[in-house]
Amino acid sequence: MHQPKAMQRIIDVYFRDPARTTLVKAGTQVLVQDGHNDRLYWVKKGELYGYLDNGGMKTKVFQVSQGMFFGVHSFFAQTLMASTTVVAEKDSELAWIDLETRPVEPEVYGSLAEQFMPVMVHELAQRQMMTGLQAIEKEKALQKLYAAEQMTTLGQLAAGIAHELNNAVGVISSKTEGLQQGICRLLEESKPHVSPFIDLGIYTGQSATSAEVRARAKELQLAHSLEREQARQLARALPEGEVPAYWLDNLDEALQYWDIGRDIHDMRIAAKHAASIVRSVKQLGGTDTARQPDVDVNDTIHKSLALLQSNLRRVNVVLRPAVLPCITASATELVQVWVNIIKNACDAMERTDDPQIEIITRHSKNRLLITISNNGPMIDEATRRKVFQPNFTTKKGGLSFGLGLGLSIVQRIVHSYGGTIALKSDPEKTKFRIKLPIA
Template sequence: MHRPAALQRIIDVYFQETSRTKTVKAGTQVLKQDGFNDRLYWVKTGELSGYLNAEKNELTAKVFSVEPGMFFGVHSFFAQTQQASTTVIAEKDSVLAWIDLATPAVDVETFGSLTEQFMPVMVHELAQRQMLTGLQAIEKEKALQKLYAAEQMTTLGQLAAGIAHELNNAVGVLSSKTEIVQGAICQFLEENKPNASPFIDLGICEGQSSTSAQVRQRAKDLVSQYPLLSREQARQLARALPQGEVPEYWFDDIDEALQYWDVGRDLHDMRLAAKHAANIVRSVKQLGGSDQDYQSDVDVNDTIHKSLALLQSNLRRVNVILRPAVLPTITASSTELVQVWVNIIKNACDAMEQTDEPKIEIITRYSKNRLMITISNNGPMIDEVTRRKIFQPNFTTKKGGLSFGLGLGLSIVQRIVHSYGGTIALRSDEDKTKFRIKLPIV
């Protein structure tokens, strides 16, 4: 340890006398608050702590620690009160050296009185105590911030529980009525128009799984293969049949076939949306907890497809590019993962409202026992100040209109990702804003 020369001289001259050296065991009380003390101690080895007791409320607080090379008893020695201001207890076995008020000054002609010689000690201790006080203040502020955040999230959780209860009732009605309507429509068609059943059944069972880019490419191929198709018919047929040959019976009445498939697709989406709405409401209720229905075989790519299906209306003008890799399944809550992707993609759509050719690219990869999901968009750059705050609860850039926000979406996203032992990072420049999520394979 490097010490100023004046401080090193004091240690060499005054604290090497074996008769003024002692060993104390861990737990030994060296000084007692308000007790007699006429010594200045220097710690050779070990560790001690100073405690301050407030007699009125019987609270005791640790106010300083002393380690090898440090001093204690400074106040009572130099102020000559001979009364310890704190209780000092050895935390570890320690070796202490000391001087007392009877110790004579050495080489007074050159270095002055004992007080003058020990001025470096007083300055050194003052600096140490000031630094400790500053660090304690910082830790206290951090603790208060965590306490405020915890209290805020608790209040939010209580409010969310009440809202979620009401929403659950509404979602339950939508879900059950959707099933009833679906059953009634299917029964009616079977009895009155059986030829329509294959089309509506396909829409109900499969829905639409293709992205907008895939639909555009498939539509081009269909127009080339079936010249009599209009562009709109080709696009709708590409949604209904994303691959393979088109069966002959589709062309008996293509418009009617597509109409019935569209009804089936809407029923499929309504059921899917009702199911996910119920699960997302449950997740909002659990802002302060993590009770979820976990499965051991969740396909992340499948959860991304589900999120895109839920956001079809938001993605109508967006070019979605999906580059999925073959991924191992993970143990997770499918609903929570859908919630992650929905929040990020929906935010991207909102950010690109003024972008001429909005584009979202989603890439999944598997490497080194981790899944990596990257979601990027070509919207405006997010400035550095916003990037630092973007995952904080209650921070939002959506201030008005139908796009207002509560500032909870990305906070919940981060909580979910962290609950899986994963990480989420944001990068943004003039060309691209990118969220990168890494999830471990457990």
């Protein structure tokens, strides 16, 4: 172990005498708290711990290993009383000096206290560093404790919310199913010719993005001499391919029943999504094991966009998906992740001219990379550090009140997959980057 020159001289001059060297076995008490001590020890080999007994509670307060000293306070302050109990953690070799030790070359180096000043300064610095590290560890422990208390309180709140919402979500889900069956049965009997339109809405919903609908609507408007709103609605229903003639025979009626089917489709998805949100809030801090193989991440993003149609009406959504391998996941959990991030982006862009959300999916080696960015205002650094905390929200009272759970749940879900989520923001763009392992 490298030592400064002054320290090395002290060791060479005072701690090389075999007569003042001893071997101690692991478990040996070298010093006893409040016991007599008139020695300064230097550790030649091994490792020892110092313990402080405070009213029966024994706490480890320091560790000494090769090249370090102990017994400094009792020796130099001449209290002759050990302030801690020192126990050999491993078999150790110790050298020492005592109060009978005379200074070597005092005419050059001064008294024993003057010669050992580097030892005292070094040990003081070591103890200060140790105290600082202990303070940091204590603060970390307190933060974990506070976080645990917050999660406990949040869990109690979530349990109450989940209890109230479960029944309501169950009613919505079952009634939507019953409503679908009743409408389809009625139309089969009274208007069988509209069944293809409502069935298409029910089973496929709307998959096209806002930009795709606008581009498709322009094509349809020119090709079939349609009104603008008719063309847009038809683009939502038939985002690609030729338009069958039976659609154009009575287009308004076809679009009306497709729209009813699309609404039923969205209600079913929303009810399923709401149920998953209730489960996730209730299990905040835990993991959902109901995961299935062969989940398509791109498909979960499409479902999220479908659920957020009302929020995205004035937003240009640019979706750049890559061909991705399927993963083992809960589709409803992933939908929840995208919905929370996209909904937050919509809220942030309320006052943004030409708001835009860009969603990019990529596949790199053994992980998926999903990037969701928006051109809303920059998020300052102080806020970025807090956005994933369970109780943090930038929303204030009124209709925009929020519990601050959205991004906390997002982070918990992503971490439960062994993934990561990061937020970057500058004046031009705010970006969430999510990495998910494939295996």
